[in-house]
Structures are given as C-alpha cells and as structure tokens.
Amino acid sequence: MQTIFSGIQPSGTITLGNYIGAMKQFTELQEEYNCYFCIVDQHAITVPQDRLELRKNIKSLAALYIASGIDPDKVTLFIQSEVPAHAQAGWMMQCVAYIGELERMTQFKDKSTGKEAVSAGLLTYPPLMAADILLYGTDLVPVGEDQKQHLELTRDLAERFNKKYNDIFTIPEVRIAKVGARVMSLQDPLKKMSKSDPNNKAFISMLDDPKQIEKKIKSAVTDSEGIVKYDKENKPGISNLLSIYSILSGKSVEDIEKEYEGKGYGDFKADLAKVVIDVIEPIQKKYFELIDSPELDAILDQGAEKANRVAGKMIKKMENAMGLGRKRK
Numbered sequence: 001m002q003t004i005f006s007g008i009q010p011s012g013t014i015t016l017g018n019y020i021g022a023m024k025q026f027t028e029l030q031e032e033y034n035c036y037f038c039i040v041d042q043h044a045i046t047v048p049q050d051r052l053e054l055r056k057n058i059k060s061l062a063a064l065y066i067a068s069g070i071d072p073d074k075v076t077l078f079i080q081s082e083v084p085a086h087a088q089a090g091w092m093m094q095c096v097a098y099i100g101e102l103e104r105m106t107q108f109k110d111k112s113t114g115k116e117a118v119s120a121g122l123l124t125y126p127p128l129m130a131a132d133i134l135l136y137g138t139d140l141v142p143v144g145e146d147q148k149q150h151l152e153l154t155r156d157l158a159e160r161f162n163k164k165y166n167d168i169f170t171i172p173e174v175r176i177a178k179v180g181a182r183v184m185s186l187q188d189p190l191k192k193m194s195k196s197d198p199n200n201k202a203f204i205s206m207l208d209d210p211k212q213i214e215k216k217i218k219s220a221v222t223d224s225e226g227i228v229k230y231d232k233e234n235k236p237g238i239s240n241l242l243s244i245y246s247i248l249s250g251k252s253v254e255d256i257e258k259e260y261e262g263k264g265y266g267d268f269k270a271d272l273a274k275v276v277i278d279v280i281e282p283i284q285k286k287y288f289e290l291i292d293s294p295e296l297d298a299i300l301d302q303g304a305e306k307a308n309r310v311a312g313k314m315i316k317k318m319e320n321a322m323g324l325g326r327k328r329k
Contacts, residue, residue, distance in 0.1 A: 001032075001033060001034045002033050002034065002139040002140060003033065003034045003035075003036065003136055003137055003138050003139050003140075003170075004029055004033040004034070004035045004036070004138065004139070004140045004141070004142065004175075005035075005036045005038070005132065005133050005136050005138040005141055005172075006022065006026065006035075006036075006037055006038070006141065006142055006143075007037075007038040007039070007040035007043070007080065007129070007132055008022060008037075008038075008039060008040065008061060009040050009041075009043050009044045010039050010040075010041055010044055010054065010057040010058040010060070010061045011044045011047075011049070011057065011195070011196070012057065012195040012196060013060075013195050013205040013206065013207060014060075014061060014064050014195065014205070014206045014207075015183075015193050015194070015195050015203040015204060015205060015206065016183065016193065016203070016204040016205075016206065016244070016276065016280075017182075017183035017184075017192065017193035017194070017203065018195070018206075019068060019206055019283075020183050020244065020247050020248070021182065021183060022142070023064070023065065023068040023069075023070070024068070024069075024247070025142060026065075026068075026069075026070055026075075026142075027068060027069035027070060029142065030070065030071060030074045030075050031074070033140070035074070035075040035076065036075070036076045036078075036136050036138070036307065037065060037070065037075055037076070037077045037078075038077075038078055038079070038080050038132060038307075039058055039061050039062060039065075039077075039078070039079045039080060040080045040129075040132065041054065041058050041079055041080050041081050042080050042081050042086065042087065042090075042128065043080070043125055043128065043129065044057075045121065046119050046121040046122045046125050047111070047119065047122070058079060059291065059296065060291065062077065062079070062296060062299070062300055063287050063290040063291045063296055064206055064283070064287055065077055066286070066290055066296070066299065067283045067284070067285075067286035067287040067290060068283055072299040072302065072303065076303050076306045076307055076310075077299060077300065077303040078300060078303035078304045078306075078307040079300060079303075079304065080132065082300075082304040082307075082308075083304060083307045083308050083311050084308075085135055085308065085311035085312055085314070085315045086128065086131055086132055086135065086311070087128070088315055089131035089134070089135055089311075089314070089315060089318060090124075090127055090128035090131040090132075092131070092318055092319075092322060092324075093127035093128070093130045093131045093134075093157055093161070094124050094127040094128075096127070096157050096160055096161050096164070097124075097126070097127045097130075097153075097157055099123075101153060101156070102123050102124060102126060102127075103123065105126055105149060105150065105153070106149055107146070107149075107150070108122060108123055126150050126153050126154075127157065129150055129154065130150075130153065130154040130157045130158065133151075133154055133172055134154070134157075134158055134169045134170075134172075134314070135310070135311040135314045135315070136307075136310055136311065136314070137169075137170045137314070138170060138172045139170060139172060139173065140172065140173050140174075140175045141154075141172050141173070141174060141175060142175040142176075143174060143175070143176060146182075146192065148174060148176065151172070151174045152174075154172060155171055155172065158170075158171050158172070159171060161318075161321075165321035165322055166317070166320075166321035168314070168317045168318065168321055183240065183243070183244060184236065184240040185197060185199075185202040185203065186201060186202050186203065186204070186216055186217070186219070186220040186221065186240075187199050187201055187202040187219075187220070187221055188202065188221065189221060189236035189237040189239070189240045190236055201215075201216050201219055203216075204216055204217075204276065204280075206280060206283060206284070206287075207284060207287070208280070210273075210277045210281070213273055213276055213277055213280065214270075214273040214277075217241070217269050217272055217273045217276065218269055218270075218273070220237065220241060220269065221237045222235075222237040222238045222241070222265050223235050223237060223238065226264050226265055228242070228256070228257055228260035228261075228263065228265065228268050229257055230242050230243075230253045230257065238265070238268075241268070241269070241272055242256060242257070244272065244276070245268075245271075245272050245275055248275050248276060248279050249275050
C-alpha cells in the first residue's frame with residue numbers, strides 16, 4: 001500500500017476551498033492509501049501568532065478533519081510539534097538546501113516583499129516541509145497548484161541527500177486533483193479562496209451558519225450576462241460557482257448548465273447555497289460534538305504515538321547517514 005502525507009496549517013478558519021481541495025479528497029484516499037495527515041503548527045509560526053488563538057485553531061482543525069469523514073482508525077492524524085523528529089529532520093534538510101533555491105520560492109517572495117523584518121523561518125520552512133514528507137517514506141503528496149514548487153524542491157533535496165549520504169528517502173510524487181484543487185475567491189474569482197482574505201465575503205468558512213453562507217453566495221461576483229455557463233476565461237465568477245456546485249452535488253457541469261437554461265443567477269445561487277449548507281451542516285454537528293471531548297485528545301495522542309514511532313526510525317537512518325552522534329541500530 002502506498003503512503004500519502006499531507007499537512008494543513010492551523011492558521012484561522014478552514015474554508016470551503018480547503019474542504020473541497022483537501023479534506024473531501026482525503027476521505028476517499030484513506031480507503032486506498034496509508035495516510036498521514038498532519039496539523040503543521042510549526043509552519044504556522046513563520047508569521048506571528050497569538051498563542052491562545054493558535055492552540056484553539058489546532059484543535060479546531062483536528063476536529064474538522066474527523067467531522068469531514070477522516071477515520072482515525074484508518075489514518076494517522078497528528079500535530080507536527082508533538083513529533084520532535086520533524087524539527088530535527090528539518091534542520092538536517094536545511095543543511096542540504098542552498099540559500100539561492102530557498103530565495104527563489106514564490107511564496108517567500110510574495111510574503112517578504114515590502115516588509116522591513118522577515119522571519120528566517122519564512123525562508124527556511126521549505127526544508128521543514130520536505131522533512132515532514134520524507135520522514136514517512138511518502139509516495140504521493142496531494143497538493144494545490146500553489147504548493148507544486150515546494151514539492152519540486154522536496155524531490156530535489158531528497159535526491160541530493162540520497163546521492164551525498166545514503167539512499168534512504170523515497171522520492172515523492174505530486175498528486176494534483178483534476179477538479180476542485182483550486183476553489184477561487186467569491187469576490188475576486190481570479191485569485192484562490194483563502195482564509196487569510198481580509199474580505200470576509202470572499203470565502204465560506206466551514207463553521208459559517210446557513211444565513212452567512214446564503215449571504216456570501218448571493219453576493220458572489222459573477223458577470224452581467226446572466227447565463228449559467230462554464231467559461232473560465234470569460235466568466236470566471238460563475239465558472240467557479242459551477243465547479244463548487246458540481247463537486248458538492250456530484251452532478252456534472254453540463255447537467256447543471258442544462259438545469260439552469262433560461263434561468264438567471266438568482267435561482268442558481270439560491271440552489272447552490274442549499275447544496276453547500278446540506279454538505280456543511282452535518283460536518284458542523286459532528287465538529288461541535290468533538291471539539292471539547294476527551295475523544296479528540298485520545299485520537300491525537302494515538303496519532304502522535306504512531307507518528308513518533310515511524311519518524312523516529314527515519315531520524316536514526318538520517319543521523320547515521322550524516323555521521324551525527326554515535327552509530328545507532
């Protein structure tokens with residue numbers, strides 16, 4: 001059975017885009033793969049965080065994973081900082097990485113441009129991301145288009161380590177979903193839906209109530225044509241909404257277009273809101289049952305125990321390969 005690794009940052013609320021691009025797919029992947037799903041809280045601190053808010057977001061994300069259909073008996077769900085091997089391996093991978101290739105990372109350029117002081121962690125977090133993935137002998141990493149560059153660097157670092165020290169790492173492949181990997185902003189359909197968007201109307205949170213969801217979909221940017229038709233280039237707004245409708249309802253885009261032939265955006269948006277609410281409400285119900293329960297802590301303890309066991313073995317291999325410490329079996 002092949003191994004999949006995926007990490008999500010606990011920085012703010014999870015959006016419908018995160019659910020479609022990641023969590024919904026994870027529930028399908030867990031049936032066919034050996035899955036490690038990690039809450040990457042050490043990545044979150046590359047930018048300043050409020051400690052109480054961060055702790056709240058970590059547990060909230062874990063509860064949403066499970067509420068979305070992740071089965072803790074089938075996957076390993078854990079918090080990155082509770083497995084010290086990640087930080088250890090991250091340092092070793094930093095020593096394999098070159099400053100030039102880290103400075104070329106698009107996300108580093110985007111997040112550091114125009115800022116007086118930039119955290120060193122913002123520059124060096126791609127090697128930590130590489131360590132996250134390589135510790136578990138990962139075969140496939142499901143990512144959005146925006147993370148593809150980091151995955152290419154992970155592959156480069158793994159190959160460099162294997163060549164220079166010892167051939168111990170599996171070279172992971174990138175897995176990009178064909179549909180839904182990039183759900184766009186409701187207010188600017190040319191950019192990705194993001195939980196960090198200052199405009200609250202631009203994204204749907206997985207914890208929004210039905211009235212908020214209706215309001216946000218109703219105010220979603222479309223065009224003046226009023227025809228429900230998929231045309232990503234000329235009609236990005238309605239095309240984004242059609243994608244969301246198709247993925248959540250299981251209907252093809254073509255069938256939805258036929259259904260709304262001769263109808264305006266008002267009818268379409270009202271029905272889309274209902275489709276979204278029907279998906280989100282049961283997830284929210286399970287989430288609120290879990291969030292303050294001993295069950296959630298037990299699941300995370302179990303995940304950390306297994307991840308520590310597996311990652312610890314790889315750390316020994318890495319240290320032996322690099323000549324660190326005393327030789328260990």
